[in-house]
Each structure stands twice: as C-alpha cells, then as structure tokens.
Amino acid sequence: MSYLLPHLHTGWAVDQAVLAGEERLVINRFGHDWDETCMQMDEVLASVAETIKNFAVIYLVDITEVLDFNTMYELYDPSTIMFFFRNKHIMIDLGTENNNKINWALKDKQEFIDIVETVYSGARKGHGLVIAPKDYSTKYRY
Secondary structure, eight states: GGGGGOEEEEEHHHHHHHHHSSEEEEEEEEOOOTTTHHHHHHHHHHHTTTTTTTTEEEEEEETTTTTTTTTTTTTOEEEEEEEEEETTTEEEEOOOOOOSBOOOOOOHHHHHHHHHHHHHHHHHHTTTTTEOOSSGGGGGGO
C-alpha cells in the first residue's frame, strides 16, 4: 500500500515538504520500506490519507536512503511517525517517555485519525506539545 503515498528521496525534499505545509499538518513516516512494521503502518496511513487530506499530508521516508535525519531525530526504530506544522516539530504526549514520535505500528485507522486530529488542533493553537486522546503507557495495557 505504500505505493499510494508520496515518497521523499532526499533530505532536501523532506525539508521542502515540511516548509511547504503552511496550513496543513505534515506527517512523515521514517523507516525501512521493506520492514513488516512499516508495511503495517503504511497500510493504515494509505487508508486514512484520503480522509485527512484537507488538513494533513503524509510522506514516506526510507531512513536507509535518506540518512540526514537519523541522528538528529534518533531514527533507529523500524517505523517512526513524526508531525510538523508551519516548519515546527510538534511533539505528542502518548503516555510513553518519548514525546517526539510514534515508534510502533498503529493498526486501528480511527485511532490514528484521532491522533492526527488532536495534533492538528493543538498545533493550530500554537502548542508545541499536545496530549494524545489515549494513554499508550504500558501500565494500562495489562
């Protein structure tokens, strides 16, 4: 399903995508295109892209091809989702210790749409950190 989403092949292209998203939320999925976790996440991203196209755009970036951001954003996980709005990285408090990114595959489409709507709403209000609609800390999973 990842063939349905735009791929960015250079660091310059990633920067331009973030700069060009003036009034829309830019969602970058960093990861390995061949990894199973990325493929699961890409399936969710491709299925929600049409739903959120009025306020968000999704780009895929292969971290083995574009190495420019690996150290800066600590991109070591198989799949990482990051949010940008008006050339600013938007952090999200998911109940985990890492507020910079989502580094696991979300399998529920509505859950991802809820996160994107929350991030977009908070970013439009000028918040650099937004609180996720659901707590993803491990203490609530058992």
